[in-house]
Amino acid sequence: MTGIASRGQLRASFVRWALFTVPLVVLLGFLSGQLAGSGADGMWFQSLQLPSTFPPPMWFGIVWTVLYVMMGLALAIVCAAWGARGRGLAIAVFALQFIANLAWSPVFFAMHNIEGALVVIGVLDVLVIVTIALFWRVRRLAALLLLPYLAWIAFATLLNWQFLQLNPNGGIEGPDAAVQRVQI
Template structure:
């Protein structure tokens, strides 16, 4: 029996992993944002002063979807690298950074903790850098697929910081007392 897979077998393995992981990563990212009440329509968020560099809201849906697809493909490449040295620890690093990713929306949007969100983003940046380095040892192309994600979360960190600077009195404001709306 030949222990080395043929190119066709490797492509099939990558395809199978991709068909599972890409939709799963996109779905989990969507659910995290949806459950947390991310973006416009969240009364607390709508009341915040927005930084001048804040992009149109549709930008976030488009960019995050593309980033989640790239993340899923990168993870699929690593998972398909059966027998590769460092594969298991690379997957663990991915899971750690992804848990931090999923935690940010609930911390920022649901709990209204801008400082907490900034801490999560700082940890996420560090975890993504570690993940990129570990992915590069297994599949360099998979590591490159995570670079746009790293750049975006650096931008998100700046935005989170700018929101905190513009709205220090709204950090940690709870529930219905956070914003009162009056219709006239």
């Protein structure tokens, strides 16, 4: 027996990986959103001035779900590429960029830190570009699946920067705006 897998075996390996990676990526993305609290529905976010480029909020859930599925499929393609040079590094950098991805929502929405979120998404942009380059060396299709993700986070980076420009105080007007006193 040779050490080369048949097409059927390769396909089965990809399917097994995809059955693990796609739900995992989607679930973790969902949990990150939950950690962010009320998100765009929260009072803090509603107090912010919105950039003119801000799309209707319904699109965020749709786009992120599609992107997370594509990310999970890209990861499955790379994970199924047993023996490919650079596979381990590509998976490790994917994990790093995904951690940065998951960190953005809590930093922006839960911590109300627009500037910190801009730093996180800047790091994410760089890590996604590196991930795409590493995936390209392992399996080109995996890299191509990440291109819409790169386009979306580039747009999200622009939005984050515009939020910071429009809301330099993070949506807090004056030194006592975050304090609410209730006398009982």
